[in-house]
Amino acid sequence: MHADGTSHVHERDHDGRHPHDGVTSQVVDGAPSDVGDHSGYTETGQTRITILENLLSENDRVADDNGRRLAASGVRAVNLMSSPGAGKTALLRKTLERMGGSVRIGVLEGDIATSLDADQLEGAGATAISVVNTSAGFGGECHLDAVMVQSGMERLPLSDLDLLIIENVGNLVCPAEFRVGEHARAMVFAVTEGEEKPLKYPVMFRAADVVVVNKIDLLPHLDFDLDLFLSNLTSVNPQARIILASARSGEGVEEWCDWLGGQGERELTHSED
Amino acid sequence: MLPDEVQVMHELSICRAIASTAAKHAEGRPVTQVTVQIGHLRQVVPDALQFSWEVVSSATDLKDAELVIEQVPAVIECLHCGAATTLESPILVCGACDGSEVKLLSGEELLVVSIDLVDA
Numbered sequence: 139m140h141a142d143g144t145s146h147v148h149e150r151d152h153d154g155r156h157p158h159d160g161v162t163s164q165v166v167d168g169a170p171s172d173v174g175d176h177s178g179y180t181e182t183g184q185t186r187i188t189i190l191e192n193l194l195s196e197n198d199r200v201a202d203d204n205g206r207r208l209a210a211s212g213v214r215a216v217n218l219m220s221s222p223g224a225g226k227t228a229l230l231r232k233t234l235e236r237m238g239g240s241v242r243i244g245v246l247e248g249d250i251a252t253s254l255d256a257d258q259l260e261g262a263g264a265t266a267i268s269v270v271n272t273s274a275g276f277g278g279e280c281h282l283d284a285v286m287v288q289s290g291m292e293r294l295p296l297s298d299l300d301l302l303i304i305e306n307v308g309n310l311v312c313p314a315e316f317r318v319g320e321h322a323r324a325m326v327f328a329v330t331e332g333e334e335k336p337l338k339y340p341v342m343f344r345a346a347d348v349v350v351v352n353k354i355d356l357l358p359h360l361d362f363d364l365d366l367f368l369s370n371l372t373s374v375n376p377q378a379r380i381i382l383a384s385a386r387s388g389e390g391v392e393e394w395c396d397w398l399g400g401q402g403e404r405e406l407t408h409s410e411d
Numbered sequence: 412m413l414p415d416e417v418q419v420m421h422e423l424s425i426c427r428a429i430a431s432t433a434a435k436h437a438e439g440r441p442v443t444q445v446t447v448q449i450g451h452l453r454q455v456v457p458d459a460l461q462f463s464w465e466v467v468s469s470a471t472d473l474k475d476a477e478l479v480i481e482q483v484p485a486v487i488e489c490l491h492c493g494a495a496t497t498l499e500s501p502i503l504v505c506g507a508c509d510g511s512e513v514k515l516l517s518g519e520e521l522l523v524v525s526i527d528l529v530d531a
Contacts, residue, residue, distance in 0.1 A: 184443060185528045189436050193428040193447070193521040280421070311421045311454065315521070340501030341454050373502045376511050 200284035204319025211296035214401040217320035222308030224328040225352040227255045228385035231262045238263020244299040246290045248282040248307045268293040281312035314345040328353045333367040340374040348379040355384040422459040426467040432523045442476040444527040450520035451485045485518025
């Protein structure tokens with residue numbers, strides 16, 4: 139790779155600080171006097187500027203803003219993630235039907251190009267729904283980022299809400315990396331997806347505070363090995379709260395709603411069951 | 412273990428973040444190299460990142476900049492026995508005692524380390 143690569147590698151761990159903390163080191167200004175430790179490069183007519191900035195720091199800054207705005211309005215936000223078709227919208231509909239009468243719930247729908255998911259939720263009991271299509275820019279974005287959520291929040295009456303559910307774009311990779319200002323992260327996994335998924339998508343499974351294992355009404359018809367899945371899940375995320383559920387039959391929906399309802403009453407820490 | 416189903420979209424998003432971070436610090440000066448550190452747990456495929464970089468940078472002032480990717484292994488420290496384990500797969504289990512209460516020391520990096528500028 140490059141000759142002096144080792145000269146700054148010692149800085150990379152930053153005492154184990156989590157990369158989501160934003161800028162992991164003070165940015166060195168571009169003036170040549172500030173880059174003396176990389177003076178080897180001046181001989182080649184180049185100057186190396188040390189940056190050590192988290193790629194997501196700009197996103198995280200907006201996410202922090204979003205989180206503060208939500209907190210100021212007394213709204214707890216849950217980022218709901220899954221692969222396409224795992225049943226996020228169906229679970230959400232059941233959630234709204236069950237809780238919508240007692241908790242003022244706003245829904246921020248991330249969808250690549252349509253409002254079909256939001257249409258499914260109509261009349262189910264949400265106080266307000268805001269749709270964010272992610273197809274601005276080139277191609278449809280595969281996730282919601284903090285700026286998209288910020289604009290979606292502007293169309294929601296935050297002062298009239300207790301809970302905001304952010305339904306992310308169906309995808310097992312990208313949404314996990316982009317904080318949007320949520321207070322907790324929930325993941326919906328369908329048993330039709332296969333036992334190995336936690337090992338293939340550890341970033342997503344590690345990011346979740348709670349994993350709803352959905353479509354368990356289908357278990358008798360599948361070769362899905364639930365114990366193997368749970369063991370895989372625990373190996374990548376030992377702290378995750380696990381809820382077995384079926385949005386279709388309603389099983390587990392009460393436990394999920396209890397978890398959601400509890401989000402308003404405490405700062406989120408990984409629950410021990 | 413290679414995450415074979417990971418979409419290239421992921422790398423595109425990351426490249427856009429790299430480009431905007433690098434451009435912000437370059438302040439219009441010509442950049443020859445951008446060095447990033449990517450932790451193994453980020454599931455970034457280096458070839459896909461390089462490909463995405465060409466797509467993303469070609470439309471910007473960074474089109475002549477080479478992307479250098481430093482991959483950072485995932486290392487955990489066991490909270491029971493204190494052993495450090497470098498992971499070959501994303502299974503967070505101590506290599507010495509099989510304990511699963513571990514602290515992640517590295518592997519989640521997504522950093523722009525440096526940019527190289529042509530001296531004026």
